[in-house]
Amino acid sequence: MIKFLDLHKINERFEKNFQDRFKSFLDSGHYVLGVEVAQFETDFARYCGTKYCIGTANGLDALTLIFKSYIHLGKLQPNDEVIVPANTYIASILSILNAGLKPILVEPDLEAYNISPVEIKKHTSKNTKAILVVHLYGQLANMDAIQTIAESEGLLVVEDAAQAHGAAISSKLKMAGAFGDAAAFSFYPSKNLGALGDAGAVTTNDGNLAETLKAMRNYGSSTKYVNEIIGVNSRLDELQAAFLNIKLKSLDKDNAKRQDIAKRYLREVKNKRIKLPFYSGDQDHVFHVFVVRVKDRSIFIDYLESCDIEYLVHYPIPPHQQEALSMFKHSKFPITEEIHKTIISIPISPVMTEKEVSTVINVLNAY
Numbered sequence: 001m002i003k004f005l006d007l008h009k010i011n012e013r014f015e016k017n018f019q020d021r022f023k024s025f026l027d028s029g030h031y032v033l034g035v036e037v038a039q040f041e042t043d044f045a046r047y048c049g050t051k052y053c054i055g056t057a058n059g060l061d062a063l064t065l066i067f068k069s070y071i072h073l074g075k076l077q078p079n080d081e082v083i084v085p086a087n088t089y090i091a092s093i094l095s096i097l098n099a100g101l102k103p104i105l106v107e108p109d110l111e112a113y114n115i116s117p118v119e120i121k122k123h124t125s126k127n128t129k130a131i132l133v134v135h136l137y138g139q140l141a142n143m144d145a146i147q148t149i150a151e152s153e154g155l156l157v158v159e160d161a162a163q164a165h166g167a168a169i170s171s172k173l174k175m176a177g178a179f180g181d182a183a184a185f186s187f188y189p190s191k192n193l194g195a196l197g198d199a200g201a202v203t204t205n206d207g208n209l210a211e212t213l214k215a216m217r218n219y220g221s222s223t224k225y226v227n228e229i230i231g232v233n234s235r236l237d238e239l240q241a242a243f244l245n246i247k248l249k250s251l252d253k254d255n256a257k258r259q260d261i262a263k264r265y266l267r268e269v270k271n272k273r274i275k276l277p278f279y280s281g282d283q284d285h286v287f288h289v290f291v292v293r294v295k296d297r298s299i300f301i302d303y304l305e306s307c308d309i310e311y312l313v314h315y316p317i318p319p320h321q322q323e324a325l326s327m328f329k330h331s332k333f334p335i336t337e338e339i340h341k342t343i344i345s346i347p348i349s350p351v352m353t354e355k356e357v358s359t360v361i362n363v364l365n366a367y
Contacts, residue, residue: 002347002356004310007189009351011196014246018196021242033218036241041201043248044185047166048177050203052210055236056217059162059186060091060098062200063132065234066158066182067099069212070130072229075156076101080129082158085115086336088134090319092160095184096132104128105320105328107335111278113137113291117145124149130156135164135176137277137314138192138258138288143169143179159183161203163288165193166255170283177203187244192258192288193251195240254350258287261348261357265290268361275342289314289345292364297344300367304346307363312345 011018021036028034037055045053056062070076078100084092086105096103106119113136120131131150133141150157157180161167164176165185177183187199202213212229215222220231262285266276275293279285291314294300304311318340320328347360 001308002310002352002359004312004345004347005190005349006351007194010194010349013250013351014243017246018243021246022239025239025242031238033235034238036238036245037236040236040241040245040248043245044201045203047248047251048175048183048203049173050178050183051205052203052207054202054204054210054213054217055241056200056202056213057234057236058198059184059188059200060095061217061232061234062184062186062202063092063095063158063160064098065213065216065232066184066202066209067095067101067130069209069216070156071099071101072212072216073208076129081125081127082130082132083115083120083123083128084132085134085136086320086333087113087318087339088136088160089162089315090322090324091162092132092134093319093325095160101130102127103132105331105333107333108136108339109142110335110339112139112142113277113339114139114141115146117142117149120146120149124153124155128153128155130158132158132160133180134160134162135167137285137291138163138167139277139279139285140164140167140169140176140179147179156181162186162188162200163191164286165191166251166283167286168283178205181206182209187240192255192286193244193247196243197237197240199236199240199244201236255286257350257352258348259283259285261352262287262290264357265346265348265361265364269364271365271367273367274364287348290348291343291345293339293342294344295342297342300344303367304344304363309360309363310347313343314345315340 041053109116159180161176168175182204187195216231217234220227220229
């Protein structure tokens, strides 16, 4: 069986370091917002090329707290409209709703799967105040075009970079998390930079936003027992920060391995029944997942299972068809629906062997 993602094998590489760091953590007696969180916030901000990083409990909280902080700072008002791709994971949309804002779903580009600047422009109104850009599957969205629209319309740009750790435009020396006014990351275990549990963070160059986020994640308090604003408890766990500090050093190498595997898939899979993803060949795609499209997906799934190849579908039900988002139940998004009906993710990870990659290629070519 070729696993879709072997998390045990991925984390086994760091096991001795994890054990040593856990002992240090245990001996420290300081288990919340300690030196490990501070170190990770410093190092990840530096890695992304931003002034600030604020750790949170998870990626959804990171996004939600960005929007709530902008409301507190007066840059957004309740019920303001936020444009968001229709084919994203539901968490992107939940963050907007949880902050008391109104999501406006727009279609993606069918080739790159990311939000279409043309559709953003088409759906911008006097009520639009922000764009939530999702770097889906690990590929940067068209940030030049999006930022041009945002600047002309006076809109905030928030990045959902939960799947794009380390994705960069090399010609601009700019990385995911540093394009917008703020960005949210998830470090869920399956991410390219994954913790051993839930974890998240916000990156930004806005000092006022950073200070508001630090208070808001900690009951609305920047000084113990003094609560300036209505906040939540959403702090990056000290132990997860310790693990992330270890793994961050390997992120670029792991991303390079993912890109090498993706290049092999793109070069060697020669089956016209399988639609391969778009890739420029630059650093702008870190292949959190490698997504292909096929007609009659159920038949393809049966075939993969018969060949002992694991897979996942990201995602089987588009957000506007989820019961939780019944306000969109009469909406039609044909491109999104086509994507969700035909996509399937095949194995890709930094611990796959060349033999495993070759096996996947042979299986796909024989379909």
